[in-house]
Structure formats: structure tokens, C-alpha cells
Amino acid sequence: MNLEKVIFGFFVILAFTLNFGFFIGGIDNPQVHHPGHLFAAVVINLVALVMKFGDRTHIGATHLATSLVAMLQLFAAALVWMWHLYISALPMDGPTMSVVVSLSGGALAANIISVVLLISETLRQTR
């Protein structure tokens, strides 16, 4: 067992699960999407991104690309939320929530690819 691999897998999967947890629920219902959840997803995705730095293999490059996409989408989601709440100074409403959630849905897709890559890499190793 390789501790490095455990930590790497842990963060990649955690990034995916947190993202999924935030995404699930009615798309325009602010009640079921907690900001803390999004924060955790951003932080863990950021960590997963940094962990993918510096791998020169082809699969490593694809890993990095998926993380960059997820990060971009999550940042956009957080920005939309922040803008609405603080700059526009309005309470959270359905349309804005749906924008945030759909952005995080995009990030979720990227995270799924990341997890698929992780699993396929593992399967290839054992063969």
C-alpha cells in the first residue's frame, strides 16, 4: 500500500463527493444548498488541483486539466453567490441559486472524469 496514493485518491474522491453533495437537491431551492458545502468543495478541489501539479505523464496532464475545469466552475459559482449577496446586497433567490448549482454541476462532471481516470489508472496497474 502506498500512502501517497491513498492521500491522492482520498482528495480526488472527496472533491467529487463534496461537489456532488452540494449539487444534489432542487436546482432553484436555496434551502437545500448550504454555502459551507460549496466552501468545502472549493477548498478540497483546490487541494486536489495542487496535488496533481508536476506529473509529466499523459494521464497526469489529463488529471490536471479536469481539476482546472472543476476549479474554474466552482470559483464561478462562488463568485456569483458572493456578488448576489454582498455586491448586489439581495437575499438569495431561486434564479441565482440555479445558476450557482448548474455551475457546480459542470464542476461535478469534471470531477467524475477525474474519478474515472483514477479508477482506470488503478485497474491498469493491477493488470
Added chain:
Amino acid sequence: MNDILFVILRRLRRPLIVLIIAYAISVWGLVLIPGRDAAGNVVHLGFFHAFYIVSYTATTIGFGEIPHAFTDAQRVWTIFSIYLSVISWAYALGSIFHLARDQTFLDAITRRRFATQVWSMEEPFVLIVGYGQSGIMLARMLDRTGQRMVIVELRTQRASSIEIDEFEHPPLFLAADGRLPDVLVDAGVTHRKCLAMVALAGDDDSNQSVAIGGTVLNPSLRIIARVHSQIARANMESFRKIELINPFEAFANNMRLDMGAPDKLRVVEWLSGLPGGARPSPLNMPMGHWVICGFGSFGRYVADAFDKAGVTWTAIDNDPSVHCNNPAILHHGDAQENLREAGIERAVGLIACTDRDAVNLATVTRARALNPNLYVVIRQINVANASLIDASMANLRFIRAEVVSHKVRQLLTSPLLIRFLGHLDEDQGDLAQRTGASLETHVGENVPFMWVFDCYASYRGLREALAPEVDPPLTIGDLLIDPENPPQRLDAVALLLLRKKTEIPLPAENTRLLSGDRVLFAGLRGVEATQERFLLEPSPLEYVRTGIEPPRSWLFRRLLRQDSKDSEA
């Protein structure tokens, strides 16, 4: 670029993760801990405000407690997050500074910058691998002729001395092992502007790796390699594009020529000197008995040359392994006795060629005491010992670096020159005398500049003159008339005419030129530029051939045509 980016990313992975986690913990804590507004109501900080507060706290800017004064619980957490984030920042910055001073990282940057500079070279350049004594001498010589260079040297200290050495065009250099193919590629072995690679690296072993590596990477590149041993020679001779220089052999060969055919040597040296410099004077080595002190690889070549020139010799070497059953090689006993035994008293010359400068000096002094009229040839090992060797007042000195750089420059001048020198070497007649006389009459005493005139009908200036029906046909002599004031002659001599596969050394001036001919000229500085005018447009050539300057502009051409029509009518 990729190398550097990856090194940065990999090294900064851990500090970045530490920073992210420290920030996340601090922000999370501030969001969870309840605060109170001015009215005493419980309010929670949003993620936005929390991140704002942590950002300025972590960077020790400290804007204060916003949007409301903190509760004590919040202050406790802020204390914790200050220490956490400041320590993480210190760690991250430390890693960044460490990286900036890291040798691997710096090497990656230097290498990348070097490769980029080489790739953006617009001028033709010569790649020199090895910046030892020969490399230094060659680089200086080439620099004086305005040749651009790229230098690769294994020893870091030697390589960085390139930066201090004075160059008119500072060469690009890299401290790296030229035996590695990727180093050669970065240094431009596959570059389209790379004229040739000169391998002068350390010993024969590494030098053959460099040369063979270069020729495999770019089979069409000219490669000039220094070689000493027979094995390395055989290895490299299997590659067509590698030209070999054996300094010992070259020097011994010159000695042989000087004894057997001094005229040839004189012309060879004259043509291969530094352009514009004074013509080297003949060596005038005496024929008779010679004593060779030091029978190493150099001594062997010298002995061989003596055998060919029909000169007797005796060698002295104190290494017993050298002694074979040759009675001409003495090897033991008192040095003075040895010299006597070798016949120093009746000898005409002495060659001191052990591999230590001090020993050579001592031998010369000892031999002169026994026979003051000796012609002395001394080998100088270290360029820095020049003043010591000067003191020996030797008639001739052998400096390996000098011979190598001289030979390389000769090879780099023009491939046609090498062919001409080959003809000179094989010639049994009076080619050398004729060349010498011709040079003396038309060019003068100094070493001439060399260039090749390409006689292609595709040049605008030559198209009409090279047409088959033109009478009189274009000759080499036409190219030697000054287009500015005919029939004044240009200060140049045609040395070699290359027509397809045939080579005509020293062609007569009435030789007819055909399209595709290439002519090697030797002449004074600036003649090449004058001659180039023949290529650009037809009027100079017509002027020197007919004495009439043809009209150049459209109007005058029309008038001329009208004129000739009138006269016909």
C-alpha cells in the same frame, strides 16, 4: 519552458497545500463562531467576510474587526489563525526562496535560456564542443574572422570563463556534457544555420562520443574531430561526414614536407594562415641526424616522418615499456650519457617532446651544452608556459592547441580549399611553385582571403554571359577584371575550378566558364565584394568584356534599340 514549470509546480506542491488548508481552517472557524452586532443580536460572518478578514490577517496587514467588533470567542480564533497562517506563509516563502537558489532549478533555467538563444540564431554559426586550450585558441581565431560560435564545455569553471574572455561577438555557451545527445540538440546540432561542429572534448574516448553523436543526430552536418589514438580514428572513420585532425601527425607531416618539399609547405602555410596576416617564413630544417627526446605518441609520428624524409634519428625515453627491440630507442641511464650515446655531438637537430615543459627545457639546455649548433624543436604542453619556452630560444615549437586550431580553421575556410591543398600534396610537378609565383604577383606577400564564386546561370548578372552562343565565351580572366576601372586587374588568383566532379587546380585565365562551375579565389580583402557585383546585374560584366557600359534605365535602353535600328536601316 516545460521543464522549469514542472520543477516549480512539483517543488511548491506541499507549501501550497499547507497554505490552502490553513486558510480553509481559519475561514471555516470564523464562519462557525457566532458574533454580535452593535445591538447585541447574534450574527454569523459570511464566507465572503471571513475570507476577507483571513486574507488581511494572514498577510499581517490587519484592517481591524469588521463588520462589527469581534466577540472574545472570535478573537481567540483570530489569534489562532494569525499564528497558523503566518507560519504557513513563512514556510511557503521559504520554499520559494529555496527553489530560486536550487542548483537543479537554476540549471534548468540556464539550459532553457541557452536553447532558446541558440534556436533564434539567425547567422551561421560553428558549434565547438570543448573549451580547453585548443578550444580557446580556435574560438579567438574564429572570433577575429567574425564567425559566430556556440560553445559547450563540461567543466563549469572553464565554461564560465567564456563570459570573462574578450570576444567581439560573445559566443553562446553552456556548461554541460556534450556526450549527451539532448545537450547537442540544445546546442544547435540540428539547427539549419549550424555550419559545422568541432569536437575538441577532453580525451579521445569522450571526443569520439561527441563526434559520433553529432553525426548521428544530423548526418548532413560537417564534423571536425580531434583524434590521437588509432582506435578512435578507426571508429570515427566509419562515418563519412567526420573529418579528423591528428595534431601530432599534422605537425610531423609539416616537418617532413619542410625537409622534402619546402615549396609545397610554404604554399600550404601561406594559404591556410590567418587572412591578412604575414606569410609564414620557411622552417629550413636541416637534414642529417636528429635526436628525439620522449618517444610518446608525438615522438612516434616525428620518427615516422623522419623515416619518410630519409633522415636518421635516435630516440631517448626513460619509460622502459617504450623500449622495443629497436636499437634506435635508448631508455635508461644518465641523461647526459644518453644524449651522447644518441649522437648529440654529430646531430643537426633535437626534438624535445616529453609531456612535461620543465623536462623539455632541461633537455634542451643539456643538449646545447654538448652541441651549441643544434636546430631545436620543443614541445610546449601548457599554453601558459609560453615565457618559459621562449627562454629556450628554440627554432620551432610544437603547441598542440595551436596546430589543432590552425587545422580546424583551415578546414572551416572552404571545403574547396581542402581539395586544392589535396592536389598540392599529391602533385609531382611544379604546382606549388606556380601557385606561389601567381600569388606573389597578384596578391602580394600576405595571407590571402578565400572565397568561392558560384558561376550559376540563375544569377541575373551571369545569365546572358553564360548563354552558349555568346562570343567570346566567358572566361575566368573576365572575372578578374575590376568592374570599376577596366582593364585594371583585381588582386586575386583563381586557385581551383570545380566542374561537376572534376577539379582543375590553378586553372588558366582563358579557361571557359560553364554554368554550374564553382571557382575558389584567393585575394585581398574586399575583392570578394567587388566580384559579387558580377552576380547582381549584367552591366559590370558587359562593361569589362566589351568596354561599353550598357544603358541601365528603360528609357536609354529604348533609345539604344532605336539607334541600332536606324543604323541598320
